[in-house]
Amino acid sequence: MKPEYVAHYAQITASNWWVRSRHDLVHRLTVDALGEPPRRVLDVGTLDGALLARFSTASVRLGVDYQIAGHARTADALLDRGHFTKASACLLPFSTESLDAVLSVDVLEHIEEHTVALDEASRVLVPGGVLVLAVPAHERLRTSRDAYLGHLRRYARRDLEHLVQAAGFRIRYSTFFAIPSMFGLLGLRLLEGIGAIPPNQANNAALMRSGLLNAVLYKVGSAEATLARVLGLPFGSSIVIVAVKP
Numbered sequence: 088m089k090p091e092y093v094a095h096y097a098q099i100t101a102s103n104w105w106v107r108s109r110h111d112l113v114h115r116l117t118v119d120a121l122g123e124p125p126r127r128v129l130d131v132g133t134l135d136g137a138l139l140a141r142f143s144t145a146s147v148r149l150g151v152d153y154q155i156a157g158h159a160r161t162a163d164a165l166l167d168r169g170h171f172t173k174a175s176a177c178l179l180p181f182s183t184e185s186l187d188a189v190l191s192v193d194v195l196e197h198i199e200e201h202t203v204a205l206d207e208a209s210r211v212l213v214p215g216g217v218l219v220l221a222v223p224a225h226e227r228l229r230t231s232r233d234a235y236l237g238h239l240r241r242y243a244r245r246d247l248e249h250l251v252q253a254a255g256f257r258i259r260y261s262t263f264f265a266i267p268s269m270f271g272l273l274g275l276r277l278l279e280g281i282g283a284i285p286p287n288q289a290n291n292a293a294l295m296r297s298g299l300l301n302a303v304l305y306k307v308g309s310a311e312a313t314l315a316r317v318l319g320l321p322f323g324s325s326i327v328i329v330a331v332k333p
Contacts, residue, residue, distance in 0.1 A: 104301050105268070106137065108308025109192060112264065112327065113219050114141040115316055117188050120217040120259055120329050125188035129211065131176045131204070132194030136168035149186070151179060176204040181211045188212075192221045193325075196238045205254035212332045218256060220328045222247060224263060228324055244326050256330035262315045263323035267307060 124144045133150030148169030174180050189208045195201045208218050223241045
């Protein structure tokens with residue numbers, strides 16, 4: 088992910104429809120899986136700690152991100168949200184079996200050795216601990232935006248489930264998410280393919296953080312998050328998995 092995008096993204100997470108709706112879903116799924124809010128939670132790829140802020144009752148809130156250092160605005164946003172460290176998801180600086188929940192939202196697709204990252208998540212979780220994972224779905228939805236964001240891959244649901252199971256987890260819940268975004272990406276791919284829109288033209292569309300459209304999209308995302316949690320969704324531009332360490 089380009090540094091200018093990281094700096095921009097760190098400013099919009101409190102109000103952006105895309106981020107808020109998936110943070111709502113991840114928080115609720117984590118509590119559902121554990122039966123209570125986690126006491127010790129780690130957010131891998133935390134950036135500005137917005138997701139950790141949802142877990143206000145946790146006694147230990149940890150965040151790691153490879154791009155935290157050097158972004159003054161991001162550092163300011165981290166205040167009072169937990170303890171943050173610049174580290175790789177493939178080498179977490181935490182003790183074995185020390186955490187109740189590990190969150191990884193839109194991170195795994197950036198990591199070359201993604202199987203190592205999953206192994207590390209398993210290592211730091213206590214038995215019965217929960218991994219909540221969200222990634223972009225379907226290679227056929229790839230656009231220039233994926234390259235801009237540094238996505239090495241988009242995932243097929245079954246392939247991702249196999250990777251999670253190979254790391255020693257039992258999958259408790261698996262669903263697609265972000266149906267409206269899927270149609271938006273299909274449209275963008277078509278327009279880029281016929282040259283009707285230049286590559287990267289839509290890079291700022293997902294950074295919307297104010298206005299009527301942002302509010303409406305958040306309402307849609309919240310309703311979708313409720314459906315995904317209760318029923319599961321058959322398609323979408325993202326995959327969300329909840330897995331338990333035996």
